[in-house]
Amino acid sequence: MIKRICFSILVWVTVAIGGKAQEVALKTNALYWATTTPNLGIEFAVNPKVTVELMGAYNPWTFADDKKMRFWLAQPEVKYWLCEKFEGHYLGLHLHGAQYFGGFSDKRYDGYLAGGGISYGYDWILSPHWNLEATIGIGYARLWYKESDRIYCEKCYENKHKNYFGPTKAAVSLIYIF
Secondary structure, eight states: OOOHHHHHHHHHHHHHHHTTTEEEEEEEEEEHTTTTEEEEEEEEEEEETTTEEEEEEOOBBBBBGGGEEEEEOOOEEEESSSSSSTTEEEEEEEEEEEEEEEEEESEEEEEEEEEEEEEEEEEESSSSSEEEEEEEEEEEEEEEEEESSSSOTTTTTTEEEEEEEEEEEEEEEEEEEE
16 A cells, blocks of 8 residues: 555656656655664655655664564655755755554554654755755654553553654755756
8 A cells, every 4th residue: 555655656746747857856864774764755846946855764673672663654844945946945844644563661652643843954965966965853743552561462551642842853864866
């Protein structure tokens, strides 16, 4: 299902922009890779000062002693560039949604999160096709989950929720612009 959605988005983006130069960028967040989380994003220009980014990440790993935090994350963002697209300062509005399972202590968490926030970023041009971007964002996330002991018991959980306000986005991204 997720593969179909991603493929549909990729086809839609390709058709919508008509293959124009400097209109599409592929990116990956080095901070996610530092946490062993594969990720990929696509960003396309809507006009000379506005771009739309679709970013996704997936962490399937289990570490020693059955410690894990498996999750998938989607984080779309609309960016307003103060100079021109893919160059310099920008302000953004982002949404985020995720599903997660795991834990690093004596508890396990199985749940979802959804929310949004604002961001600020800067994009450095490294060459005609390569850029480096740094982003920081703050916002809100609503988490709802089942909390249980690490030892699996289908009936031994407690439904919980949490409202989170604080940092919601951090990225140092390597970008290839078509």
